[in-house]
Amino acid sequence: MNRNIRVRFAPSPTGALHIGGGHTALFNWLWARHNGGKFILRIEDTDLARSTKEYEQTIMSGMTWLGLDWDEGPDKGGDYGPYRQSERLDIYREYAEKLLSEGKAYRDGEAIIFRVEHGQDISFDDTVYGRIDVMSDGLKEKDSDKLKDIVIIKSDGMPTYNYAVVIDDHLMNITDVIRGEDHISNTPKQILIYRALGWDVPKFAHLPMILGRDKKKLSKRHGATSIYEYRDMGYMPDSVFNFLALLGWSAGDDKEIFTRNEAAELFELSRVTRRPAVFDFDKLNYINQEHLKRLDPMTRLNMIKPFWLEAGLPVDEVEKSRGENWLAEALTLMEGRGRTAKEMADFSDYFVSFEPVKKRWDASDVDKEKLREFFTMIFAQPVFKAPELEIAARDWVSAREGAKMKEYAMPLRFALTGMKVSPGIFEVAEHLGREECEKRLKFYGLL
């Protein structure tokens, strides 16, 4: 615990929150919460052409969806604001003038350029990667021996990333700069600026990249990259959080399914991995399934409902007639069948309506005559509950030479669900109730 820890997530509002950004935000959040420190959201909107307020909003709601709450930010305020770079222009200007007057920077047209000197040791200790050795002579221009100076103020008056990030991290008292590994090569340039301003450098902790299946940095062409696409596919925030936390980190034990708070408690920056990690859908699916299983019935129902609605099922009607609990119990019966909320919704649609069942099965492949006898017996049972029904069915089957449970259970399953897979069919029957089952079987002429 170190309550003085201050970390930040600093996205540029030029698109929705994507997986990589979410990963970075998540690790910052974990470190802040683990230490009881502060997590700050700073909007880096110095790219006038691409930044929009809409994206800023989208990023914030994406973080909220993931469960990453921040302590200071453009919407919340705080003692170190403003938290939007476009509102800090005077500050950047002030320090640029200082650098200018000390001869550490020079003007080039409207821009202000920071001078890079030869022979500077700009190595640093990274909390994750360890010692990283760099000399300023390495900062050459492409295909040339010329040292590359750093633009700090653009011709349009806006600060550049490498400059603004230094000013802000210092002024906002950031103790740990946690960001993607793609920033390692920017760090030495930033260190040069810290030094020129006479400031101490914060700790740096770079995170391994997230790669697509082709082992290339995750990008749009790998398919779903926006956090919201995962929500729409039926992944839960808890699962995406859990999955992302496992990319580049583990508590060291075998525990892989955990809550946000458990992760925050166990998290250690020093345990972060260095190797880039491949985004694996199979693992995400598994984690989502596990979280789906652990949900309490009502929360689970609320997760599934939108997907039933999406499929055009009369959820509200059923809720009115049979109650919310009844629907929640139907999902409890599913016992972990389905990896995403969408799958679970698809696999359980027959509880909500008979219509999809009709579309899937037409009873043309069964011997109705033979089945009618069986179903008549079933519906003659005084108690329409799973154990009783099953016993009756078994007794009936065993009394017949060569008869198999399967020959009767499967048609029942098809008539009730339209699927070849479902929870125990007598449980399904009990839950649907005598009346509804009767209706479905009669529709197929099986009763």
Added chain:
RNA sequence: GGUCCCAUCGUCCAGAGGCCAAGGACACAGCCCUUUCAAGGCUGCGACGCGGGUUCGAAUCCCGCUGGGACCGCCA
């Protein structure tokens, strides 16, 4: 091309010189349960990139090679 980083099963992680003939999870295959599997149980397949050192002993330390990645914008 330059700079930097990385290197354990197909994938995600464990491993911080002897406890490792390398462990867990996902995926995959098979078996079992059974009215079905997309649920549950069990088993199996499967990796320390290569070559040199250091050491009594190396997946763990060092060097080289190879392979992969990131960055080299008045984008962030």
